[in-house]
Amino acid sequence: MARMGLWQLDRAKQKLALQAEINEHGQLPALGNDSLARTQLQADEQAYRPITLTGHWVPGATVFLDNRQMQGRPGFFMLTPLRLATGDAVLVQRGWAPRDQRDRTRLPQVPTPDGEVRVTGRVAPWPSRLTQLGEDAPGPIRQNLDREAFAAQQGLSLRPLSVQALAPMALGGVPQDDGLLRDWPQPAVDVAKHYGYAAQWFVFCAMIAGLYVWFQLIRPRRARA
Structure with missing residues (x-):
């Protein structure tokens, strides 16, 4: 004991x-597309640094992680890959949306534009894994997300990290209000x-x-x- x-x-x-x-790391200069990590070692060194990326969403690959809380409320983490100019992609944790209490399968209506967007956030580890029974079906609502399996399902080359968005995305230089919360939990709280x-x-x-x-x-x- x-x-x-x-x-x-x-x-x-x-x-x-x-x-x-x-x-x-939050006080270091912001990273950009050209300096984004390509290996796991580089990703570990860049963890929690500010970053500003430009690219195009892959809307058909959007995933909603279930049973995620923010401000004490249950809901979804909305994840969408952002395709970079190099052809590969990085997973963006776009924010949190509440779950419909009457219909658990109803997805939040969040706009995902087709044009080039700018995402401001910080480099973060892959979304944490929760305990689950069995494996998730390959649908939009999942309990956990395996990077290699997800990349194979979507035919994407994913960088070995993710990005937590800290502000609404900008389309054509103008921030777009998407209604998502971004009060990401801090590990020392x-x-x-x-x-x-x-x-x-x-x-x-x-x-x-x-x-x-x-x-x-x-x-x-x-x-x-």
């Missing part, structure tokens, strides 16, 4: 370090819970130590006395 408490403290330390890295779990484990550890001393040492001596 003491080891579990130390593990929780280590998890909090990791999240604080990640948040510090996000803050540091829930650090307090790790400190709370660690305190619980240490309390359990102290209780067991106290009970051992009482039943194995003090009580037998009192009985003999």
